[in-house]
Amino acid sequence: MTHIFIINPYSGQSSLAGDLRDRLSRISGLNYYVFNTRCAGYEKDLVGKVLHFFQGEKLRFYCCGGSGTMRNMLCGFDDLSDAEVAFFPCGMTNDFLKAFGADAERFKNIEELINGDIINVDYIKTNCGYALNTISFGLDSNTVRLTDEYRILKIFNDNLPYTMAIIHAILLSQQLSYDIEIDGKKVSDITAETIFGNGNIFGGNLYFSDSDDITDGTGGYLNAPKLNTIEEIKMMGALIKRDMDYGRKICRCGEFQRFGIRRTDGSPFMLNFDGELQSGITSLEAQIVQRGLKFVVPKGIKVPKGITVPKETEGGGGNE
Incomplete structure (x- = not known):
């Protein structure tokens, strides 16, 4: 699997995003690439380019920003049923994660997130994007x-x-x-x-x-x-x-x-x-x-009611 990190360096908690490259470099065997956004909405273009360049490969995308960064990233996919996404919260608001209660803080542990589980969650689909x-x-x-x-x-x-x-x-x-x-x-x-x-x-x-x-x-x-x-x-x-x-x-x-x-x-x-x-x-x-999006959660997290976590989830393996 190739791990794609999309960082919004202008997010509310920019220090978290800034430290991420150093933290990733310390993870042995992780196959990954890091991209910074250039402007608001650029996440959509980045996802499209990555999907084209890595066509046929198994990818996991990490939103490293806030709620808006995640929304823009999702809009880069033509079909979210093919997407696997994770949320490393760095924004002023990361409201979707509040569904996980006190465990929402664990999403800030990038090592736990990389080795996390996949659950299926709902999202809103519209004629103007996701x-x-x-x-x-x-x-x-x-x-x-x-x-x-x-x-x-x-x-x-x-x-x-x-x-x-x-x-x-x-x-x-x-x-x-x-x-x-x-x-x-x-x-x-x-x-x-x-x-x-x-x-x-x-x-x-x-x-x-x-x-x-x-x-x-x-x-x-x-x-x-x-x-x-x-x-x-x-x-x-x-x-x-x-x-x-x-x-x-x-x-x-x-x-x-x-x-x-x-x-x-x-x-x-x-x-x-x-x-x-x-x-x-x-x-x-x-x-x-309903349950149309593959969403990564830290391993062992208390998930919202009605969700079954698979027994095994593929992890990662190191370059940038």
Whole structure:
């Protein structure tokens, strides 16, 4: 097997990514290659080039970054059923791994990950690419867009750009009307925030659903209709506190297998795929693909319910 490490050197915890080359060089017999991303979205091109160059070889791809790096990497595959991927978390948010509870920290042990087990997990397939954890729009997508405008503040604190963007998005929120279809049921409303998730946490600590099974073929959603500024702040506070009772009072919540999104006036709109913005979308059609992705976990980890770990998994063998 050849191990392909795709590193985002601009990720939130860049020191982890920077130390990785040295750690890999110390692993005896590992057959591997390391690639750095050059810009946002470059992961997709890298995967395509590697698949072409190593055609016919057994490959395992490691995302060394955050949620957005993983999303971009997945979009480099034409067919995810042929992919085998691992997540070495270096980003500001690595929300999908929170499904593994306290064991999520073990994904930072690259040696354990290289010698790990393969499990099959769900992912979200759309006509605009893939997502592993969430697809959202409204307050959240505006926050991601504004984070870039405040990026210079990162010199004071890594989380400051994101914090300032949240405040800006709440104070200047623009709520628009969308037509949303969830498993055949249509919803049309002015929307403050809508989240569809395979996991149930996004943005680092925002809890939006009780649906946390990443193998059952269903996801959870939260759809907040028109809210004023005070209500938006209360909603954000409830998501941080995991207060779904409050969330259900002001939002539509439930589970889904398929969903569709379009602006009521037909205009293009912007979506947040796992922390990566995609604009110019006129219509989105999406579905959960049950256990469609081969996902590497550290050996012996406590896996989410419903998953069977194979008795043997092929490991690695050394060059760069």
